[in-house]
Amino acid sequence: MTSSRFTRVAGPGNSARPSGPAAHPPLVANARARTTALHRPPRAASPALDDLLGLVDSGLGDLLGLTERDVIRLFDLGDPSGPGDRPEPGSVRVSRDNAGHHPRPRRRPPGDSRRTRPGDTGA
Amino acid sequence: MRHVEHVMGTVVSIDLADDLPEPTLRALVADTCAWLHEVDARFSTYREDSEVSRFRRGELDLAGCSPDLRHVLDACADLWRATDGYFDAYAGGLLDPSGYVKGWSVEVASARLAEAGSVNHCLNAGGDIRSRGRTAAGAPWRVGIRHPWQPDKLSWVLAITDGAVATSGTYERGDHVRNPRTGAPARGLRSVTVAGPDLALADSYATAALAMGEPGIAWLAKLVPDGYESAVVTEDTRAFTTAGLPVAL
Numbered sequence: 001m002t003s004s005r006f007t008r009v010a011g012p013g014n015s016a017r018p019s020g021p022a023a024h025p026p027l028v029a030n031a032r033a034r035t036t037a038l039h040r041p042p043r044a045a046s047p048a049l050d051d052l053l054g055l056v057d058s059g060l061g062d063l064l065g066l067t068e069r070d071v072i073r074l075f076d077l078g079d080p081s082g083p084g085d086r087p088e089p090g091s092v093r094v095s096r097d098n099a100g101h102h103p104r105p106r107r108r109p110p111g112d113s114r115r116t117r118p119g120d121t122g123a
Numbered sequence: 124m125r126h127v128e129h130v131m132g133t134v135v136s137i138d139l140a141d142d143l144p145e146p147t148l149r150a151l152v153a154d155t156c157a158w159l160h161e162v163d164a165r166f167s168t169y170r171e172d173s174e175v176s177r178f179r180r181g182e183l184d185l186a187g188c189s190p191d192l193r194h195v196l197d198a199c200a201d202l203w204r205a206t207d208g209y210f211d212a213y214a215g216g217l218l219d220p221s222g223y224v225k226g227w228s229v230e231v232a233s234a235r236l237a238e239a240g241s242v243n244h245c246l247n248a249g250g251d252i253r254s255r256g257r258t259a260a261g262a263p264w265r266v267g268i269r270h271p272w273q274p275d276k277l278s279w280v281l282a283i284t285d286g287a288v289a290t291s292g293t294y295e296r297g298d299h300v301r302n303p304r305t306g307a308p309a310r311g312l313r314s315v316t317v318a319g320p321d322l323a324l325a326d327s328y329a330t331a332a333l334a335m336g337e338p339g340i341a342w343l344a345k346l347v348p349d350g351y352e353s354a355v356v357t358e359d360t361r362a363f364t365t366a367g368l369p370v371a372l
Binding site: 096 | 138249251252264266269281289291292293294295314368
């Protein structure tokens with residue numbers, strides 16, 4: 001019996017093109033899936049990450065067939081889950097990309113020296 | 124004592140947690156604000172009369188620059204080398220040391236406060252944070268890292284005594300960081316946080332890693348021996364931290 005929660009999709013041996021709502025999953029459903037993932041707590045990092053990257057740097061990674069990308073994949077913590085908490089006002093200082101009033105002119109394409117707003121030394 | 128100052132195009136909050144007479148605390152806050160405004164006046168690329176603008180127009184040569192500007196220029200050159208060119212004060216064609224100056228100015232402000240007797244304080248310049256000592260309650264300063272998709276939530280909370288935390292991301296201002304090698308907007312990383320002893324370097328490293336994209340994760344791991352820990356969230360919602368990131372328990 002096929003659960004109504006699963007949808008058949010095109011694939012090997014099944015060239016039927018899905019139709020109806022399943023062919024175009026609603027954006028809301030995608031957003032919910034992502035939000036759920038983000039709430040998962042992060043797994044603890046392993047101290048071996050730095051050692052392994054050092055190994056790759058030293059060239060020994062070649063012997064093991066390890067690249068930096070492999071090491072990163074091994075130590076992927078999953079999603080940026082966060083404590084999921086909303087901080088009590090004043091209880092924490094929040095580090096974030098500049099929350100200033102003006103956009104920061106940190107990086108522009110070569111040759112683009114446009115300014116954003118007077119007074120912004122922004123970094 | 125807590126004070127909020129609008130300066131350098133952002134908001135700087137100053138928390139002094141020392142048990143000092145109120146007039147002393149007020150004087151320390153005033154000195155800190157005066158320094159930050161002085162930096163804004165001297166280093167703004169938007170003020171025609173700033174020292175940086177005059178240097179850019181060639182009205183000042185290197186020998187005529189202040190020791191502070193020479194330090195900033197040297198530091199930007201060092202960072203260009205240390206980041207393999209991904210931190211580039213000349214990325215826009217003209218000198219723009221803004222990516223270093225804000226963190227440096229707060230770092231200097233914190234050092235001046237410590238010299239003047241405030242050994243327990245926290246400065247927050249638009250999300251770039253430098254703390255020393257502890258809160259008035261005797262606890263480490265708690266620094267939350269903003270969740271890159273949910274502005275009212277945190278991805279991690281760090282416990283910091285003496286140190287700096289800086290975050291660079293694409294969630295606040297979109298594609299404002301570019302890969303200097305391609306000129307294209309940086310891709311791959313949504314948020315990069317660096318915690319370490321010096322705010323100017325932590326901020327610059329975070330920006331450079333964001334510009335690198337995913338290879339920036341491995342690059343950040345190499346900064347650990349220098350005391351810089353990091354937390355990264357990728358565009359596809361994966362999260363990474365170095366082992367020594369001081370996550371609050």
